[in-house]
Amino acid sequence: MTDKNVHVKIDEMKTNAGLVKNLELSIGKVINDNYTEEPMGPTPMPSITTLRDWDMKLLTKYKPFYMPDCDSCCLCTFGKCDLTAGKRGACGLDIAAQSSRIVMIAASIGSACHTAHSRHLVNHLIEKYGRRYPIDVGGLNVKVEAPVSRLVTGIKPATLGDLDDILTYTEEEITQILATAHTGQEANPLDFESKAFHIGMIDHVGMEVGDIAQISVFGYPKADPEAPLIKLGIASVDRTKPVVMCIGHNVVPSVGIIDYAKENKIDERIEVVGLCCTAHDMSRYYTRARIVGPISWEIRFIRAGLADVVVLDEQCIRTDVAEEAAKVNTPVIAASEKNCVGFKNRTNDSTDSIVEDLVTGKVPGVLVLDPEKVGEVAVRVAMKMAPIRKRKNVLPTAEEVVAIAKTCTQCKACQRNCPQDYFIPAAMKAAAAGDLSKLEEIYEVCIGCLRCESACPQKIKIHSLIVKAGEKSMQCEDNLCRSGRGAVSDVEIRSVGGPLVLGEIPGIVAIVGCSNYPKGGKDVYDIAREFASRRYIVALSGCSAMSAGSYRNKDGQTLYEEFPGGFEAGGVLNVGSCVSNSHIAGAAIKVANIFAKRPLRGNYEEIADYVHNRIGAVGLAWGAYSQKAASIAAGFWRLGVPVVVGPHGSKYRRMLLGRKEDPENWNVIDARTGETVNVGPSPEHLFNVAETKEECIVQIAKLCMRPNDTWKGRSGKLSHYIDLHKRYMGVMPNDIHLYVRTMADVPITMKDEITQVLQANNWKESIIPDPTLLPRMVRKMK
């Protein structure tokens, strides 16, 4: 679609008009908008204020509730400035603006991270395969190949070169947004919020570009509901073989490793395993790769001596991995410019010399920025180190655990530094008496942050004690995760579009994010299984997709065996890694485009209005952790999709809450007549915390309701909401009357009890409109 860097040079040209000499013409970019199937919409490549009005509509409904983590601002040298309770800083900023500014900065970091990842992928692949390499995310089954990018930029990408152009736009937006965080720029909290929404939208474009590029070139599953099942967990690894452990998010070095092993026909003789999203993307490329676990398990596997070489790429890698690896004689290869770990850059050295230095322990690690060279070095080092290391680990014996526990002074510094406030001192006391069961319980829920160890004045390696106590469980971790399937196909959208929009499929539950769970990964499994069993569509990604696959039902099946992998009622699909999250937003956008035939290109407001009012999708980041999770959430907010976070998500410091008892909050325009109609709090919030798993399940069910639900759809959704509320909250919900529009909405089996509630609340019947928040969508004014 676009040609970049056109350069024309004419030394001499004779024409009828005259003689031209030494003409040079340079054009940065030519946009050939020759895609005629769909006209360009009103907002292609929106600037940071183009969609501000839309944002304000949402922010009027869902008001920010700020919870500052810090009373002061220390971002400039006028400060620190105390902003407590109405005070302003030296620049004039108040705490509301500062809080929203922090939200925007967090989302910008996340967006920059995904976009930089995608930029690396695209540049690398263009260098290797050329700008004209065609993109393909699903063959004939996926005609709308890049819904988010098309929606935002208007570009219909066909080649890697087109992806490059899309990224150029996103990079400019990130720069513009980040600039507004400077002292003396933006001042209004809602404007900061609008900009956070903008950067979230940009993040989804950046993610989509990266995943499209890698799917197209690396031959990943392409919108495949039956993507292969991948072995998951430490017990799935053959520890008699040399083990290469890759940690991070960028698959390029892992591809180098796998290619080298295959080309040299030694892939059967080694194990290539991954942690965090790199694991997903490795397994999309190579089904023999093993996913050993989410980010929080990095240290437990290294200390257990599993890895013969560790390869680090980028994002969410513990910054002390190299120190930990050195303790078990595991060499480390840093493979990303964004994470050099302080190692010497050996990219231009001979492979033999790098291998020699790592194997002899002359250096603990190296920086190698050539992925092919990383591949060769990693495999050769692993093969040489395995017989030398002999699975060296630093876990104590059970007897040593007891002896070490006896040195604990019960000062409680470990518990006070544990993000989960676990009763570690009590577990240590029990261990000192020979009972390791309490430490084992902590193993099941520990997020592996090591803050306990850092705080211990006795220098006890508490995490090692926990891992030793949980060793038996760890050795049994042999589960399955479906390989990331990538996009949702157009065919699937056509099948579910109607039932979804009418409410007959009760909702899409997108479970994303990291493993900073309040009480372990089992919660994610339970939540996913609850909704899949109720025939919601459950879409997972990243560490959540791994956690969901780490448990089995009573028949011994993992979630991915128990439920189909399609975008269908009762489907449980793993879209893939972090960057694959864009496919979940993309699926909602495609419903509007493919099913409802709403124009896509550069038509953000209309599509978001459609998604917000009609598609019962809810995002859940139960283990929210990073700035990337913030930007992913922000991308959903701008589409009007509510996001729930676990209790740790409160540390994002701002909620977007509706007030269900305020009727004016819940007015929409009926596009058929132009009349204002009150549709009740559907959905009630745009961003909220659920304190417990039980509350989370109920909240998700409620947030799936939409103004457009037909009576049949609403009846089904209410039935789930009431049933789940009774089961998990122990009582009938007290707000049913706000969700019943006509008596036909009432689930038939609950008619008597609901009728009583309606009568008690002076309920009045209302109509089901053709809902919109955009006056221009009204077809005929009454």
Added chain:
Amino acid sequence: MSCEPWQCAEIAATKKANVIQKPEIAVAMMKRAQHPILIVGSNVTERWMDGKQAIEYIIEFANASKIPVVATAHMVGEFVKRGYTPAAYWNAMEISQRVCDPTWMGLDGKGHPDLVIYVGMPYYMEALILSGLKHFAPDLKTMTLDNMYHVHASWSFPNASLEEWAANLKVLTSKYSGGQ
């Protein structure tokens, strides 16, 4: 015990909670309030003291003090199971947003709360909520009954053991007529 935040990374604030040295002081403030409410979080079923869950101590206190209880998370069912019906149940953020709004007229519509008491939420989450109220509802008085010092509250007990916490809750209850 020292008055430092329970979780060490919850750094000190510029405006810190007054320390409740004795439960009697807390009772005096509660009795002075016209529209107090008690917001109870999910940790009250996770903490055990003398073979009893914290929720049972809270129920005894609520019965004695008659302070209306708002259950957060899924705690409403836990209260009802134990024969106590809370005045309301809300999501923690939803109720906190409302108490932050001076136009909100309380659970019974008779007046905005003048004292909001928190107990039993995950520490970090309660800390953030109290911070929100400190900044955006500066006239509102907040208190926590936890055994963990909350720097952002108006009044907080210092860090204490579970045994000391149980003792404090018993004293609070005993200061109301009918309380044991």
